[in-house]
């Protein structure tokens with residue numbers, strides 16, 4: 001349709017960014033029970049009335065396949081999905097192949113299935129391991145992706161089977177258009193990363209974290225890789241410090257550090273490429289499992305904003321994002337996702353540089369700008385989340401700015417628009433009157449001041465049947481995307497603000513007299 005023949009509201013709808021809300025982590029309990037049906041239904045109705053488009057929920061491996069290999073029980077989740085559907089909300093389902101517990105905000109503990117942990121008892125190397133030998137049971141090491149150690153199945157086969165079973169068991173919800181998005185769990189917290197900053201091993205913000213490739217499988221792979229380039233003597237780093245170090249206190253990340261040497265570069269390329277192949281392989285399984293469904297696949301990438309403004313980008317490097325001033329660590333991730341028609345879901349949308357302590361050389365705004373721009377340059381849809389729960393107008397305004405970095409276009413689609421934003425997370429605090437009022441304004445502004453729109457096609461979200469992934473990309477082609485590019489320009493402030501300093505003051509006075 002010609003833009004000129006559209007009504008004002010139709011043109012404004014082209015600026016609409018849907019808002020989803022993450023459900024509580026333990027909405028389905030560890031015993032696979034949806035305990036508080038009435039309570040969740042009431043809350044979902046409140047969200048719907050606030051204009052919210054949908055919700056995101058973790059579908060925990062540790063719950064569904066807890067009884068034994070391939071013994072899936074989806075019944076509690078089916079009840080939950082039915083309620084979500086009855087409330088008129090859409091659903092984003094996370095294939096949570098990780099443990100809940102050990103990350104910021106993890107208020108419940110949901111370990112991996114016991115039969116997997118039992119295998120880890122006799123072969124602890126199935127878990128990510130740091131240099132001092134600490135095992136991390138949050139997620140299986142990518143070193144066992146292709147090892148048939150789990151009653152004859154490899155880790156990747158397990159993930160593939162789980163997703164196929166999910167599709168079969170939820171086929172009616174797919175057909176009804178309830179499930180619009182599947183977030184494919186690719187690591188701890190569901191994010192494509194190594195568990196380099198585990199709070200349950202003593203990491204505190206803003207420690208640089210540690211490399212996690214010292215299990216016997218990854219060690220052997222590294223040896224083989226080093227030998228193949230004529231350096232059998234190269235070992236994994238032994239000078240990269242510990243969780244809470246600063247970069248410059250280590251030899252690896254310090255000035256003229258190992259990370260700049262031939263050996264260091266070889267290691268970092270290997271470490272980050274392993275993560276890329278891991279994501280690629282599991283997304284391929286996801287693509288096969290959901291082929292033909294009217295759904296989008298998505299992958300989460302963590303917002304490691306601390307030490308972003310240091311030359312060494314130490315915290316990103318230990319997490320597996322090989323990102324430096326002269327090397328883009330995120331565009332290769334985006335390129336992989338483009339092969340699978342997947343959305344890039346990035347976090348820390350709410351953070352501003354001015355809120356961060358200068359000691360951490362933190363740059364959340366520049367990081368978001370880089371990653372989102374990279375995604376758009378690779379012709380991807382880009383979505384996002386906030387990293388920490390926030391209820392203040394400054395945080396919402398920052399999310400609004402990132403959602404439409406150049407503002408609204410009253411004549412049709414804006415230059416840049418995020419595909420959607422998922423707010424972390426539904427809680428009593430969010431629903432508290434004053435917080436919820438601000439949140440409702442935020443939703444309205446994300447919708448470009450338009451009423452809630454139940455039909456995604458109307459805001460140009462075409463969710464067609466999922467096509468088969470494109471052919472595998474040669475590593476050289478992937479690595480071409482490491483070439484740094486200028487990010488797109490961002491406006492200073494959003495043109496769809498939920499209110500500024502004065503409103504903040506009124507909120508404070510209001511809360512005192514409540």
Ligand SMILES: OC[C@H]1O[C@H](O[C@H]2[C@H](O)[C@@H](O)[C@@H](O[C@H]3[C@H](O)[C@@H](O)[C@@H](O[C@H]4[C@H](O)[C@@H](O)[C@@H](O[C@H]5[C@H](O)[C@@H](O)[C@@H](O[C@H]6[C@H](O)[C@@H](O)[C@@H](O[C@H]7[C@H](O)[C@@H](O)[C@@H](O)O[C@@H]7CO)O[C@@H]6CO)O[C@@H]5CO)O[C@@H]4CO)O[C@@H]3CO)O[C@@H]2CO)[C@H](O)[C@@H](O)[C@@H]1O
Pocket residue numbers: 022025057058094096098099100101103104105106188189190191204205300301302303304305347348385386387388389424429
């Ligand atoms: O359900 C889906 C998944 O949900 C969870 O994963 C999500 C995760 O929760 C998200 O954070 C996000 O993951 C990333 C994130 O992208 C990264 O940026 C990073 O987060 C780091 C963060 O950026 C850093 O700034 C730093 O945060 C520290 C923070 O700066 C300090 O101020 C302080 O935070 C305090 C906070 O100020 C305070 O208000 C309070 O907050 C609690 C709140 O009061 C309470 O009502 C309750 O809602 O919980 C709140 C959080 O505990 O306490 C905070 C903690 O003391 O310390 C912060 C931590 O030191 O470090 C962050 C890393 O720790 O890393 C994140 C994790 O990779 O997106 C994830 C995926 O959606 C679950 O973990 C998954 O299992 C679920 O699948």
